[in-house]
Amino acid sequence: MRKGFYLLVLVSFIIASCSNDDDGGEVACAENTFFEDSDGDGLGNANESQSACEAPEGFVANSDDNDDTQALANLITASITDVHAPQEGGQGQPISGDFTKFDLDTGQITTSDTDWDIAFRATTIIVNGGVSQGTTDEPERTGNAGAYIATGTMSDITSVDTNLFVQDAADILAIPSGSDNGWYNYSGPPLFLITPLPGKILVFRTTEGRYAKVEILSYYEGAPSNPDTTVDASRYFTFNYVYQPNNNVTVF
Template sequence: MTLTKKNHEHKMNTSNFANKTIKLLVLVILFAGFASCSDDDDKPLLEVESQTYSNLYAPQSGGQGSGEDISGAFTKFSFSTGQTTTSETEWDIAFRGTSIIINGGTTLGTMDEPERIGNVSGYIVNNTFENVEMVNTNLLEQDSNEGYVFSDWYTYSGQPNHLITPTPGKVLVLKTYDGKYAKMEIVSYYKDAPDNPNAFNGTERYYTFNYVYQPNDGVTTF
């Protein structure tokens, strides 16, 4: 009887020790989880600022009554760096003449279009740049063989001036290649953004635009 009682007490002590160990581990895990959440909550958001990029050159060959197909490399731009790039993958938007493409979807089939490696998407909203404060993710689309997402950004004056003018109130909204968000408005299609541009003096195809890049993960506001 004494031996059985000792065995029973030993088993009870072992069980109690195991239970205490499990409870301690649970508390440690919960504390670590709370600490992690607290660290995430306390992590400051990166600042969002409006930027201006001036004179992005987007030349093309052919077109405009030349009898030749439009060709030439697109000038690529990354919102995360705020610079043009020659990268095949890390770009958001690209320009050639009046054509603006994104790094997502499929090509329209024109000459020298870069391959869409990324998953960029976008839409145009009719509003002022300042008043576009949130991304409507339901509107995001990609380039396709039916057309470019950002084809409707400008107005052509026709004869005699033949001017390309950004249509007022057209704001371009994007989900970028790195999964963030950006908005932009095109200010001018002519070098140094003159008040009275001339389409015949070689200053065309120089984009000036304002943009805001949201660098924080999962944030859809500007």
């Protein structure tokens, strides 16, 4: 009994020592710096800060806001239909032809040499980041765009994992080409169909450093529900995408 009593007293002393200072008061916490978030967008103003144990009301832990007078812009959700991605050659012949460039920040096809994020030629998708593979008519990469493939539905992918982004390289593209390697399956004879792989969402970092997610729906003109390669023209991309227009925001 006596040994148990002394043990209880010792434990009580240790707990009291950890929770109180020498004067019997509360031990001071480790303070952190918090930044004012005047516009309520979850981003703080680097020029207005306070040190505290917990975030004061109206303050946040980051200092990423470039304009603390303007709240976050809404996500942009769009469906893009029939982006034509022609190709010359193939079937054992040299491949050539201009890529169709697309700017995710504007939601438009572009002919700019620099202001593009992704580009299409037949089943190949490239990003404006990394290096060219040296194919004929392939545009030079001038930006810092990147990509990765996430598994799930559009509604499942609610945030960006910035550690997963890769860029085009000489030996492999950020969105790998070939059947079952990236975004599509090629069925071969007798159907010869290109079908988007279910549950594959393409996540992009744009040349402006913002983010978008893309779900490719169809490779055939008009996005027929049951494409027939003897009737429906191919190399027409239809896709849904969600674009995050705010700087330093990684959620959708």
